[in-house]
Amino acid sequence: MTATLEVRNVSKTFESDNGDRIQALAPANLGVKQGEFLSIIGPSGCGKSTLFNIIGGMIPPDSGEVIVNGVSVSGPHKDIGMVFQEESTFPWRTVLDNVAFSLEVAGMEKKERLEKARHFVELVGLTGFEHHFPHQLSGGMRQRTAIARTLASEPRILLMDEPFGALDEQTRLLLGDKLLKICDALKQTTMLITHNITEAVQLSDRVAVMSYRPGTIMRTIDIELPRPRDSELISTDKFAAYVGQIWEDLRTEADRGMKAVGEA
Amino acid sequence: MAQTGMNPRLRRQVLTLQVLTPVVLVILWELIARSGLLYEGVVPTILEVASAFWNEVSSPELYHHFGVTLMELFGGFTIATLIGVVTGIALGSRPFVSSVADPFLSSLATTPKIIFLPVVMLIFGIGPESKVALGALGGFFPIALSTMSGTLNVRPVLVDVGKALNLTRWQMLVKIYLPSLVGPIIRGMRLGLGVTIIAILLGEIKLSNAGLGFLAIEYYNTFHIASMYSILIIIFLTALSINAVMSYISQRFDRA
Numbered sequence: 001m002t003a004t005l006e007v008r009n010v011s012k013t014f015e016s017d018n019g020d021r022i023q024a025l026a027p028a029n030l031g032v033k034q035g036e037f038l039s040i041i042g043p044s045g046c047g048k049s050t051l052f053n054i055i056g057g058m059i060p061p062d063s064g065e066v067i068v069n070g071v072s073v074s075g076p077h078k079d080i081g082m083v084f085q086e087e088s089t090f091p092w093r094t095v096l097d098n099v100a101f102s103l104e105v106a107g108m109e110k111k112e113r114l115e116k117a118r119h120f121v122e123l124v125g126l127t128g129f130e131h132h133f134p135h136q137l138s139g140g141m142r143q144r145t146a147i148a149r150t151l152a153s154e155p156r157i158l159l160m161d162e163p164f165g166a167l168d169e170q171t172r173l174l175l176g177d178k179l180l181k182i183c184d185a186l187k188q189t190t191m192l193i194t195h196n197i198t199e200a201v202q203l204s205d206r207v208a209v210m211s212y213r214p215g216t217i218m219r220t221i222d223i224e225l226p227r228p229r230d231s232e233l234i235s236t237d238k239f240a241a242y243v244g245q246i247w248e249d250l251r252t253e254a255d256r257g258m259k260a261v262g263e264a
Numbered sequence: 265m266a267q268t269g270m271n272p273r274l275r276r277q278v279l280t281l282q283v284l285t286p287v288v289l290v291i292l293w294e295l296i297a298r299s300g301l302l303y304e305g306v307v308p309t310i311l312e313v314a315s316a317f318w319n320e321v322s323s324p325e326l327y328h329h330f331g332v333t334l335m336e337l338f339g340g341f342t343i344a345t346l347i348g349v350v351t352g353i354a355l356g357s358r359p360f361v362s363s364v365a366d367p368f369l370s371s372l373a374t375t376p377k378i379i380f381l382p383v384v385m386l387i388f389g390i391g392p393e394s395k396v397a398l399g400a401l402g403g404f405f406p407i408a409l410s411t412m413s414g415t416l417n418v419r420p421v422l423v424d425v426g427k428a429l430n431l432t433r434w435q436m437l438v439k440i441y442l443p444s445l446v447g448p449i450i451r452g453m454r455l456g457l458g459v460t461i462i463a464i465l466l467g468e469i470k471l472s473n474a475g476l477g478f479l480a481i482e483y484y485n486t487f488h489i490a491s492m493y494s495i496l497i498i499i500f501l502t503a504l505s506i507n508a509v510m511s512y513i514s515q516r517f518d519r520a
């Protein structure tokens with residue numbers, strides 16, 4: 001159950017409170033193939049979340065369109081599952097009830113939905129924590145709960161906005177391994193937004209590099225590393241070469257970003 | 265009440281003082297009553313109050329008035345809660361409207377509700393209905409204000425999770441807004457309950473034909489001072505128990 005995703009000429013300009021116009025996205029073009037894992041990498045503030053929100057139908061683009069399986073879509077779409085950058089578990093629900101949320105609102109019967117939710121809890125490695133509340137879990141476990149909640153709605157395209165952004169490096173690598181296993185199992189079309197080069201290379205079939213504001217896709221790089229992968233990969237020469245190559249592209253953009261922030 | 269976080273020695277001292285305070289007060293009362301410094305009628309002896317208290321609790325009349333006050337409280341507080349929560353959510357989910365409404369609500373919230381008594385009386389008469397209305401009016405403002413600010417502060421990302429799943433407006437309300445608002449609503453209810461109790465008792469004392477407040481003022485007017493004190497004690501104990509129940513509920517459900 002996968003699909004293709006295409007972003008065609010999508011642009012967005014925000015008007016800030018003091019009337020300044022911030023062009024967050026210059027016309028951006030991008031295609032994600034069936035079952036492909038694509039990462040989008042770019043410096044902070046380059047419009048990654050804006051692109052994520054437009055693809056997910058949370059905000060409308062000023063121009064261009066989002067195409068799922070050849071059909072132009074607007075607004076939230078059931079084929080697209082979103083994992084947000086911010087912590088998004090429901091604090092009043094247990095892990096299991098969080099994961100069952102999308103099934104519950106879709107009207108699935110209780111027994112059936114809990115059974116299904118259990119499967120996804122297991123998939124993200126949280127078995128034994130079904131009846132814990134989010135505040136009893138670590139940040140990484142909460143983020144896995146959020147991922148399982150999105151997976152449980154069985155979207156054909158999985159969109160994730162820096163899901164591991166707030167975690168420490170070790171947790172991030174281990175969760176990356178977990179995510180690799182899940183993706184190998186689900187063979188799902190996935191788009192991951194990140195500002196972490198290691199993470200992008202570790203997980204992706206292809207990495208798209210974004211420029212600093214106004215954000216646009218500068219180039220994409222195929223990551224030809226064998227699958228199944230795990231975090232041991234990061235000590236290989238080939239891995240280092242990819243990281244170097246992406247950093248080369250990102251460097252000038254990150255620099256522009258730093259200067260822009262410094263000036264502000 | 266003694267705080268649970270305290271060290272045992274300190275907690276014992278607090279408890280001892282808490283038990284001693286009423287004992288000392290009772291002794292002081294008795295001494296003043298017997299000293300002859302004040303009119304006998306103003307400060308009856310403990311024995312007189314105790315026997316009046318006993319007379320009250322063994323007469324069916326008390327329970328009639330007690331029932332009237334409880335029903336007024338229940339009615340007024342229920343209405344305050346329902347309308348307060350609905351208003352709070354309706355205003356809070358529209359930031360523009362809530363910033364327009366906020367100064368009005370806030371200033372009305374601090375206005376003593378007793379000034380509305382004449383209006384309420386004209387509309388509802390002197391029976392329990394006007395006390396229910398006054399109590400509802402009093403409890404409404406803290407509940408609406410707390411719910412409104414809670415609604416404004418519902419985490420946007422949780423609303424986004426609902427949007428991404430195409431939730432209906434009703435699902436949005438029941439599955440995302442209301443659970444997020446449990447804390448603010450309960451905190452508003454705690455404040456509102458106090459105001460409702462005051463408003464209803466004031467209403468009963470000012471103008472009514474039943475209820476504990478009415479009974480107290482009746483005894484005052486007919487110079488049955490010991491009986492009046494015993495009604496005050498009953499009012500005090502009732503408010504204390506209601507407050508204890510509310511505290512329990514808020515500790516149980518408000519995790520914030």
Ligand SMILES: Nc1ncnc2c1ncn2[C@@H]1O[C@H](COP(=O)(O)OP(=O)(O)O)[C@@H](O)[C@H]1O
Nearest residue numbers: 014015016022024043044045046047048049050
């Ligand atoms: N709702 C908004 N209103 C005004 N400016 C916004 C809004 N959302 C994002 N921006 C601006 O657009 C730019 C891109 O933001 P974002 O897409 O969040 O970047 P990223 O996710 O890459 O860090 C930033 O400069 C940000 O301040």
Ligand SMILES: [Mg+2]
Nearest residue numbers: 048049050085
């Ligand atoms: Mg972002």
